Amino acid sequence: METIVYVTSVKIKKSIIYMTLQSDQKLEPLSIELVCRNEMSPAAVPMVFSVSHTDRTVIQTSMDTGLLRLQNDDWEIAVSSETGKYTPILNGHMRAALILFSYKIKPGHNFLFFPMGGPGHKFLLRCRPLTKYDGAGTHIRELTALLLSKLLKPLWKKKKIWLIYEKYSSSAQDNGFYFFRYCMEQLPPEERRRIYFILDKASPQWPAMQKYRKQILPFMSFRHILYLLLADLYVASDARLHAFAWKPMPNLISREINRHDIFFLQHGVLGLKRVETLFGKNGASPMTYFAVSSEKEQRIVTEYFGYDSSHVPVVGLARWDALENKSDPCRKKILVMPTWRSWLEDKDDDFFCKSDYYQTYMHLFQNEALLDLLKTSNTCMVFYIHPKLKEFMKSFHSESPLIQLIPFGQCPLNHLIMECSMLITDYSSVCWDVYYLEKPVVFYQFDSELYEKTNGSYMDMEHDLFGDRCILEDQLINTIKDYIQSDFHEKEKYKKMRKDLFAFRDHNNCRRIYDFIIKNR
Incomplete structure (x- = not known):
């Protein structure tokens, strides 16, 4: 019989959360931890607990949430025993109680902790910033x-x-x-x-x-x-x-x-x-x-x-x-629009600025070979960040007038797509819009191993992409140079793939x- 551990009671007193866990099977926990679900900043904090056995296993456990880092993360409980590791789920009573009554902890002025049910009714402790809708x-x-x-x-x-x-x-x-x-x-x-x-x-x-x-x-x-x-x-x-x-x-x-x-x-x-x-x-x-x-x-x-x-x-x-090609040969623009990273969403500025994502693009914007190439070809590079990371746009900067940093919402994305001569992205679906318009797409996938591990893809990114794939910055600069020299003409091998990827190219x-x-x- 499958061992299932239920959360049957939750009580909160100041910053401490008390929980009762139960299982119909006999269970001898070796440890109970509160585990952070963020892949890039993993953490596991031990919880104190006691166990009793009657006709079922009853576990009393608690955690002082003041010991946790104030980040926008979800935490779940991991119960480890000799027979395996179990993630408790909310029983029916607790699911109803969490909806009808207020269970929350305010460890500071800007954050909120609260228990909730995740996929499959798994118990989660969510930490997020307070908003104007929490009143x-x-x-x-x-x-x-x-x-x-x-x-x-x-x-x-x-x-x-x-x-x-x-x-x-x-x-x-x-x-x-x-x-x-x-x-x-x-x-x-x-x-x-x-x-x-x-x-x-x-x-x-x-x-x-x-x-x-x-x-x-x-x-x-x-x-x-x-x-x-x-x-x-x-x-x-x-x-x-x-x-x-x-x-x-x-x-x-x-x-x-x-x-x-x-x-x-x-x-x-x-x-x-x-x-x-x-x-x-x-x-x-x-x-x-x-x-x-x-x-x-x-x-x-x-x-x-x-x-x-x-x-x-x-x-x-x-x-x-509404898409149409509005690129101007006299005002060439390279649109750079990477997608978001789940491990960076809602983090603080310090965490973001230490990330490979930030460091990679800041290094690109300061690359002298790129800046010379843009200057000699009279080409502008436009950087547009994904909406899930829009609060970090202020962290980016460039001294060059040829690098434009456009905050989310300042300009409609479809205008940037229609006006660009070429797109540089990583895994963003915006690539399909640019490809639809028969413009070159370059995939700059500097963190592909981590991305495959955390997200995965339905396409073979080494063989099935409809644009050039770059891993290193030097590769990217050389690819940009090639497209500038070809006046941003799409390569024939990528043109041929289009008929299988779009059923319609009308306005209906x-x-x-x-x-x-x-x-x-």
Whole structure:
């Protein structure tokens, strides 16, 4: 019989968390540790415990969270015995208790610790910065919206409301926006009235979106929370919980959100980053419908993610409807856009500046051979950081006017893509947009071994990429030089791969998405 360890009780007193663990099998723990899940800054802190045996094993254990580092990390319990190592899961009583009651520790003014359930109801202790949504005002809006939604649901069910949003509900420049714009401009008024876009008022796109103001839901407003509960369908470029306050404490709203159907527009084409544990049918954030751009990508989703092909329509990305080549031969631009690193997200500036990621790009921006090459060819290099690392943009700097550092949100990403002559990335799906426009793509994969270990890929990155692959900085400089000398012409061998990687290269992706949703709702 499989040994399962349950968390059956959690109590918090100041900075100390007390827990009761139970197992139906006899268990003799050798050690119990609280283990940090961050691969780049691993830590294991021993917990004090005592064991008793009746008809089951009962373990009393505790931890002073003041001993933990104040980083944005998740921690889990590891119970080690001679028979194996076990990660406790929350029993039904504790799952309900965490939602209904407040279990939190404030070790300082800026951080919050709280217990929660992870994938498979594993017990997690989450540490994250405090936000403006952790106050009583948000809690009151949530409860009021929840009660009102119960009354309105029978009436509103017929409205069949769609809610559209993007990452963190903080932008309107990706697939969500382009699909929303299509709906607002191409659908009849009676259809438009039931389609809304969620957007934070702090978004750089907030002023421009006011032309649709009747259909814009201010993020975390009472109306937004109410519509989240009453919607028939979410249509989004990211997971369900990007429509709500990020990393919330356990609450009833999140539980209701996770029960809603969602059409996943995707943030980009799948290929260079394995995400089936997140977006797979049995993952942490499963989808109802999953948009893809080719039969090849559809096979990835059916084989690795576990979805039936009928729920994986080949429709293309909504934002591609607006793509066109706007590169100017007289103003050559090399766009540099690396993807994020899970081990750097939400870390402090000191941690980030010591990372290989930061050091590698700062060294590149100061490379004299590169600067001379840019100067002699009258070429500009534009660096645009991934939104998950946007708070670190201020750490980058360059003395050269030919190196432009553009913060997230300052300029729409699709404008940078359309205006660039070439892209340098690592594993970012933005490479597909540039490749779609028949522009050269260079993959600078200086940390490929670590990336393969922590993320993995659906493509063989040594043989299947549709652009040159560089590991060393000197390789990258030489490759840039070659493309400058060829006037940024795409190589023939990469051109030939395009027909297998895109099912459509027209301007009808939004229409195909809309038609699929209407047919299947």
